[in-house]
Amino acid sequence: MSKLKVGIVGGGFIAKKRHIPAFLKLEDNVALQAVCDLKKSLAESVAKKFGIQKAYFSLSDMLSKESLNIIDICTQPHTHAPLAIEAMKSGCHVLLEKPMAVKASDCDQMIKFSHEYGVKLCVVHNEIFSPVFLKAKKLVDRGTVGKLTGVRWFRLTPRSEYMTLKNHWVHKLPGGVLGETGPHAVYTSLVFLRNVKNVYCYAKKFSKDSWVMYDDYRIGLEGENVNSSIVISHANDCAAAECDLIGTKGIIKLDLQSMLLMLYRRENLKPKSLAFSSLSVGGQIVKNVLLNTFSFVLGSPKLGHDILIEKFVESILNNEPAPVTMEEGRETVRLMEMLADKLDKEKSKSMIH
Numbered sequence: 099m100s101k102l103k104v105g106i107v108g109g110g111f112i113a114k115k116r117h118i119p120a121f122l123k124l125e126d127n128v129a130l131q132a133v134c135d136l137k138k139s140l141a142e143s144v145a146k147k148f149g150i151q152k153a154y155f156s157l158s159d160m161l162s163k164e165s166l167n168i169i170d171i172c173t174q175p176h177t178h179a180p181l182a183i184e185a186m187k188s189g190c191h192v193l194l195e196k197p198m199a200v201k202a203s204d205c206d207q208m209i210k211f212s213h214e215y216g217v218k219l220c221v222v223h224n225e226i227f228s229p230v231f232l233k234a235k236k237l238v239d240r241g242t243v244g245k246l247t248g249v250r251w252f253r254l255t256p257r258s259e260y261m262t263l264k265n266h267w268v269h270k271l272p273g274g275v276l277g278e279t280g281p282h283a284v285y286t287s288l289v290f291l292r293n294v295k296n297v298y299c300y301a302k303k304f305s306k307d308s309w310v311m312y313d314d315y316r317i318g319l320e321g322e323n324v325n326s327s328i329v330i331s332h333a334n335d336c337a338a339a340e341c342d343l344i345g346t347k348g349i350i351k352l353d354l355q356s357m358l359l360m361l362y363r364r365e366n367l368k369p370k371s372l373a374f375s376s377l378s379v380g381g382q383i384v385k386n387v388l389l390n391t392f393s394f395v396l397g398s399p400k401l402g403h404d405i406l407i408e409k410f411v412e413s414i415l416n417n418e419p420a421p422v423t424m425e426e427g428r429e430t431v432r433l434m435e436m437l438a439d440k441l442d443k444e445k446s447k448s449m450i451h
Contacts, residue, residue, distance in 0.1 A: 138153065171185070171192065227405040242361070257334065295320060
């Protein structure tokens with residue numbers, strides 16, 4: 099079977115650090131054929147670095163000169179819909195960085211063309227394919243912590259990544275930088291929440307920079323079954339990505355950056371219970387750290403991007419559903435729109451008063 103030919107759109111950080119390395123690991127089934135970027139020099143440097151044959155300055159130029167099977171879009175969210183639609187009209191399957199789009203109406207257009215042209219459209223919700231998250235979901239599904247009663251997210255991103263960069267495109271997103279980091283907490287929450295009808299969002303600005311809209315957020319998603327509470331902050335000089343899955347019989351605590359999973363079963367606050375709980379958690383940490391160390395020593399461990407992209411390629415080869423459906427991508431965008439709308443209304447109220 100001939101290899102699937104891939105074209106990368108966008109030569110920025112996420113393409114260079116995650117997408118391209120993931121595709122290169124699939125060399126038996128995939129050939130990275132071309133890369134394009136509005137900055138031709140960037141496309142050329144990326145092509146040279148990764149041994150990609152051709153570099154272009156536009157998707158149209160790349161599509162007209164290459165016979166491609168997959169277009170991988172790693173550009174700003176507001177560009178996703180027009181680029182994806184152009185690629186699908188050329189008969190290409192499309193992989194989209196998160197979020198799927200800025201507006202749900204754009205998602206609807208992409209979904210329409212995916213059906214019309216018979217091609218797959220997959221959104222990169224990478225964190226739900228992180229090995230530690232996949233393990234946690236299995237534990238929840240098995241009832242290890244009893245019935246799930248809540249989800250709690252805690253995410254910190256250092257100020258230097260976005261906040262101090264005056265001309266970064268995240269500042270123009272609905273809700274500000276929330277539009278960039280918020281989707282991760284939303285789509286991971288949606289793995290466990292059903293039929294989210296209501297959201298709340300409160301934001302604060304600690305930065306004194308005029309281009310920053312907000313840098314600290316408190317978010318709630320109200321599901322039909324359980325709720326998710328989310329803290330997202332860019333007001334610090336540290337990073338964190340932690341998730342608690344709270345059940346009637348215990349708590350699963352995840353650290354997605356350190357790839358650690360800890361199971362808490364603290365039934366009461368009596369000394370004996372606290373001692374056993376502490377020993378259990380300590381043992382789990384030591385075990386997980388050792389396993390992670392061996393994984394790094396023996397070779398680079400698979401990240402969420404690696405697993406998702408591999409599954410997307412397999413879905414094309416085997417004519418199976420994409421690992422993240424278009425509808426899942428759209429639902430995340432719908433909720434992000436609701437959150438941004440809540441912020442706009444709160445801002446309007448404060449201006450009136």
